[in-house]
Amino acid sequence: MAKGITRAAVAAAIAALALGLATPLLGQAAQPHVTRTLTHGGVERSYLLHVPRGHDATRSAALVLVFHGGGGNAESTARLTEFDRLADEAGFLVVYPNGSGRVPKVLTWNGGACCGYAQRTQADDVGFVRAIVADVGAVAAIDRKRIYATGLSNGAIMAYRLACEAADLIAAIAPVAGTQNVEQCAPPGPVALVHVHGTEDAHVPYSGGVGARSLTRVRYASVEDSVRFWVRQNRCVVEPVERRFADVRHVAYRGCANGADVELYSIEGGGHAWPGAAAAAWRGGDRPSASLAATRIIWEFFAAHPKRD
Numbered sequence: 001m002a003k004g005i006t007r008a009a010v011a012a013a014i015a016a017l018a019l020g021l022a023t024p025l026l027g028q029a030a031q032p033h034v035t036r037t038l039t040h041g042g043v044e045r046s047y048l049l050h051v052p053r054g055h056d057a058t059r060s061a062a063l064v065l066v067f068h069g070g071g072g073n074a075e076s077t078a079r080l081t082e083f084d085r086l087a088d089e090a091g092f093l094v095v096y097p098n099g100s101g102r103v104p105k106v107l108t109w110n111g112g113a114c115c116g117y118a119q120r121t122q123a124d125d126v127g128f129v130r131a132i133v134a135d136v137g138a139v140a141a142i143d144r145k146r147i148y149a150t151g152l153s154n155g156a157i158m159a160y161r162l163a164c165e166a167a168d169l170i171a172a173i174a175p176v177a178g179t180q181n182v183e184q185c186a187p188p189g190p191v192a193l194v195h196v197h198g199t200e201d202a203h204v205p206y207s208g209g210v211g212a213r214s215l216t217r218v219r220y221a222s223v224e225d226s227v228r229f230w231v232r233q234n235r236c237v238v239e240p241v242e243r244r245f246a247d248v249r250h251v252a253y254r255g256c257a258n259g260a261d262v263e264l265y266s267i268e269g270g271g272h273a274w275p276g277a278a279a280a281a282w283r284g285g286d287r288p289s290a291s292l293a294a295t296r297i298i299w300e301f302f303a304a305h306p307k308r309d
Contacts, residue, residue, distance in 0.1 A: 198270025
């Protein structure tokens, strides 16, 4: 059961947001997000929901789950990625979930071999995501063939775990600066993938291993191994199509099962960042490349890859 805000109040807030009305929620100033709180596994968890302006509540919409990096939170990730703006333009729902941690707003995800508090306590984050989708579905119409996951760093690692363990739910994932670190990955079907990564990432190294600036000291899988797993899993044509622009190398594998293509954007010389963002993900973090607008590239890939099975 969701707590804190009644379903009727949430429905009213969603309707107001969808119509672009400046209607306060429970006496507060109008906000771009509705905060939802639910209990999963005996633990109270939360997420932010953004409903696009002009949304027709009678029609189902795609849902994009955006996961923060380690030490981040939902609010900071909404600001970093600016998915709200693109959602208003393209008409999809956005959810920014909050991970777990000992310190408020300094949160992590249990992505398998990483990271932090969530991994140490074995937080059921896959179950939490399923609970989020059910909760959103109670107040908004979701197109069940168009549920997607993306995230930065630890959030990217979480997206990979969802592809492994919730392939029935997720149509496509878009990890940014994070690799697949699940010991056992045996999805029942294909999941489309677009991966974005800087070749000079010193936190989650492109070639794998422990990053020179890593805070976790985890030995990460390489980008190549992570992508190759899904090329095999999705039974793609082995020979990829490659193109280059600015400091970006784009490799695309086509002819995959159920149209679940696999793509990789490598930022030559790029660091641990969300390309196209206005600033680094955290104070002292790496400067994002301006050659690629990751948020738009990701949505365009998602829009072209609904679940077909």
